Every structure is written in structure tokens, then in C-alpha cells.
Amino acid sequence: MRAVRLRQYNTTPEVTEVSEPRATGPLDVVVRIGGAGLCRTDLHIVEGQWREKSGVTLPYTLGHENAGWVHQIGSAVRNVQVGDPVILHPIATCGLCAACRAGDDVHCSDSCFPGINADGGFADLVATNARALVKLAPSLAPADVAALADAGLTAYHVARKAARLLAPGQKVVVIGAGGLGHIGVQALKALTAAQIIVVDRSNEALKLAETLGADHLVPADGTQVGAVLDLTGGAGAxxxxxxxxxxxAVEDGVAMLRRAGSYFVVGYGGTLSVPTIDVISTEINFIGNLVGSYTDLAELMALAAEGRVTLHTVPYALGDFPRALDDLDHGRVQGRAILVP
Structure with missing residues (x-):
């Protein structure tokens, strides 16, 4: 089968032929890919930023946002059948550790993360397990929802956390309305009655955010902090x-935050540097976010089936991966890039 393989860091991965994965264990599942999302994490992987975190051995196949159809199942799989359309939770978990038993399977102590530390879905087929699969409603096509497997799941996960803290009339600022942010705006709109302020340097991204439910649009033109403070009566969000x-963005986000407010970190690459006296004197909170749970993904698919969360996608053929990667790297992708084998 075809697969996009990273052979060396800081070089463009290549489309090549590899052996097909097989369902050898009782709970193993092989999925035929219908769509696989390409995101900035893939750029960071190619650049070597995940080299120490993942511990993966090169070469390997990229692709951690995957959806398709069940191709082969192990002898003990009962929740799906061959041919079922599915989306893959990005982490194949054990179900036995303390985190899994608590429903916090993102932090499974014996997990596999295809596309990060194992072969992923930029291929015709990908291997996972039965615990990772959410069946899709008939109205959802794999290529249309594939990026919800990680980008959407991460955005929903943080929106779900933030929604618990937000009351009607309060304000939440979304910095960045691109590939993840445009999903986050929709998730926040579905989960909370708080007013949503979107900050972005792209006019196109702001226009998209407005159609998705943003209440206030703030261009990131150097005046964004003041604009947000004006919208929040000087107190912050x-x-x-x-x-x-x-x-x-990090410095702006902290400056936009009110006393006892919560700053949710999703994007990465910068450094958070805040004097500890500022943290304790205002009791602000900093909260990290990494994908989401299986339950989060199931809930997100329910919203997608109802049309309350949709993806703006740009499809590419699997063989066009180098062009897709270059388009993403140079900001030419509006929404999410999807590889379709």
C-alpha cells in the first residue's frame, strides 16, 4: 500500500510503498482511510520538535487525524463490523490503567498514538484498536470529519473545560480562528451562552468566525489587547x-485576562513567562490541553451529525502530500487540509 513516510528530520516525507498492517490481536482493527487531516503538528514533527517527546524510530508513517471504513477486525471485536464508517480517536488506549478506568484515557499509561509514535494514517490503511473507534452517522463522510479526530477533538476538549467556568454575559476570547480555532468557536457556541471574542490577523479567518457564531471580531493589528479590554469594560475576559x-499571542492572552480568569493553552511554540507575584496576586489560572477523551469525541460527532460543528476543508490527493505540506507551511490553507487516498 501507499504511505507518506518520514525518513529524516527536516526533509519532506515521501510517498512510498509499504506492507499492509494486519489485525493480529483479538481487539486489533485495520481501517481503510477515507480522509486524514494534515496539521501544524505534522510540520513540527518533520522539523524534529517531537523527536524527544515521541521517541519514534524513523522511518515511519505520519498522520494522526484519521477516518475511514473498517477493513479488518480481530476475533474479539464486537463494537464495529467490516465496512462501518468510523472516526479514530487519535490514541489507541489499553482500557485497564487507572486513567482509562477514570475516563481520562488521554493519559493512558499504555497507549499508542498513530502518526506520533507509531505508523499513522497518511496511507491507504492504518492500524488501531476497537477502543479507539467511534461509528459515524450516515450523514457524515470520513473525509469531511477526519480533522475532527484531533484538531476538532482538541478544540472541543478545551471548549468543554472553558464552558464549565463561563456564565451568560461573560466573555471568552479565542486567539486564532484557523484550523483549530474555527472549530473551537463552534464548540463554544454550542456549549456556552458566554460572548465569544475572536482575535486573528487574517480578515478571512475573522469573516469565517463571524459566520460560525463569534459575537465580536478583533483584528490582530497591534491594538488587539486594548480592543478586548474595551469590550470587557477594562476588566479583561x-x-x-x-x-x-x-x-x-501568549503575552496578548495574559494581558486580556481578568482577575481570577483562566488562560487555556492549546497552540504551542512560544514560552509562557509570567512573574509568580502576578499569578498569585490575581489568582489567574493556566491550563494545558492535549486532544480529548473518547467521550469528548463521541459528543463532538453528535454535534457534527446535527450540523452544529462543521469543518472548512481543502482536499488533497495522497500523492500531493508535498504540495499540501508546502501550502500549510506558507499559510495557503483556509481551514483544514485533508489527504484523501
């Missing part, structure tokens, strides 16, 4: 969700 995490 109760929550800031930062989908950028670099290039000044």
Missing part, C-alpha cells in the same frame, strides 16, 4: 483560549 501559542 473570564477566559482566554489560545490556539496560537507563539508570536506574541
Amino acid at each position: 473570564e477566559a482566554v483560549v489560545d490556539f496560537v501559542g507563539e508570536g506574541g
Whole structure:
């Protein structure tokens, strides 16, 4: 089968032929890919930023946002059948550790993360397990929802956390309305009655955010902090969700936060540097976010089936991976890039 393989860091992965994965264990599942999302994490992987975190051995196949159809199942699989359309939770978990038993399977102590530390879905087929699969409603096509497997799941996960803290009339700032942010706006709109302020340097991203339910649009033109403070009566927002995490967004996000507010870190690449006296004197909170649980993904698919969360996608053929990667790297992708074998 075909697969996009990373052979060496800081070089463009290549489309090549590899052996097909097989369901050898009782709970193993092989999925035929219908769509696989390409995101900035893939760029960071190619650049070597995940080299120490993942511990993966090169070469391997990228692709951690996957959806398709069940191709082969192990002898003990009962929740899906061959041919079922499915989306894959990005982490194949054990179900036995303390985290899994608590429903916090993101932090499974014996997990596999295809596309990060194992072969992923930029291929015709990908291996996972039965615990990772959410069956899709008939109205959902794998290529249309694939990026919800990680980008959407991460955005929903942080929106779900923030929604618990937000009351009607309060304010939440979304920094970055791109590939993750435009999903986060929709998730926040579905989960909370708080007013949503979107900050982005792209006019196109702001226009998209407006159609998805943003209440206030703020161009990131150097005046964004003041604009947010004006919208919040000078006090700052109760929550800031930062989908950028670099290039000044971190400093802006902290400055937009009110006393006892919560700053949710999603994007990464920058450095959070805040005097500890500022943290304790205002009792602000900093909260990290990494994908989400299986339950989060199931809930997100329910919203997608109802049309309350949709993806803006740009499809590419699997063989066009180098062009897709270059388009993403140079900001030419509006929404999410999807590889379709």
C-alpha cells in the first residue's frame, strides 16, 4: 500500500510503498482511510520538535487525524463490523490503567498514538484498536470529519473545560480562528451562552468566525489587547483560549485576562513567562490541553451529525502530500487540509 513516510528530520516525507498492517490481536482493527487531516503538528514533527517527546524510530508513517471504513477486525471485536464508517480517536488506549478506568484515557499509561509514535494514517490503511473507534452517522463522510479526530477533538476538549467556568454575559476570547480555532468557536457556541471574542490577523479567518457564531471580531493589528479590554469594560475576559501559542499571542492572552480568569493553552511554540507575584496576586489560572477523551469525541460527532460543528476543508490527493505540506507551511490553507487516498 501507499504511505507518506518520514525518513529524516527536516526533509519532506515521501510517498512510498509499504506492507499492509494486519489485525493480529483479538481487539486489533485495520481501517481503510477515507480522509486524514494534515496539521501544524505534522510540520513540527518533520522539523524534529517531537523527536524527544515521541521517541519514534524513523522511518515511519505520519498522520494522526484519521477516518475511514473498517477493513479488518480481530476475533474479539464486537463494537464495529467490516465496512462501518468510523472516526479514530487519535490514541489507541489499553482500557485497564487507572486513567482509562477514570475516563481520562488521554493519559493512558499504555497507549499508542498513530502518526506520533507509531505508523499513522497518511496511507491507504492504518492500524488501531476497537477502543479507539467511534461509528459515524450516515450523514457524515470520513473525509469531511477526519480533522475532527484531533484538531476538532482538541478544540472541543478545551471548549468543554472553558464552558464549565463561563456564565451568560461573560466573555471568552479565542486567539486564532484557523484550523483549530474555527472549530473551537463552534464548540463554544454550542456549549456556552458566554460572548465569544475572536482575535486573528487574517480578515478571512475573522469573516469565517463571524459566520460560525463569534459575537465580536478583533483584528490582530497591534491594538488587539486594548480592543478586548474595551469590550470587557477594562476588566479583561473570564477566559482566554489560545490556539496560537507563539508570536506574541501568549503575552496578548495574559494581558486580556481578568482577575481570577483562566488562560487555556492549546497552540504551542512560544514560552509562557509570567512573574509568580502576578499569578498569585490575581489568582489567574493556566491550563494545558492535549486532544480529548473518547467521550469528548463521541459528543463532538453528535454535534457534527446535527450540523452544529462543521469543518472548512481543502482536499488533497495522497500523492500531493508535498504540495499540501508546502501550502500549510506558507499559510495557503483556509481551514483544514485533508489527504484523501
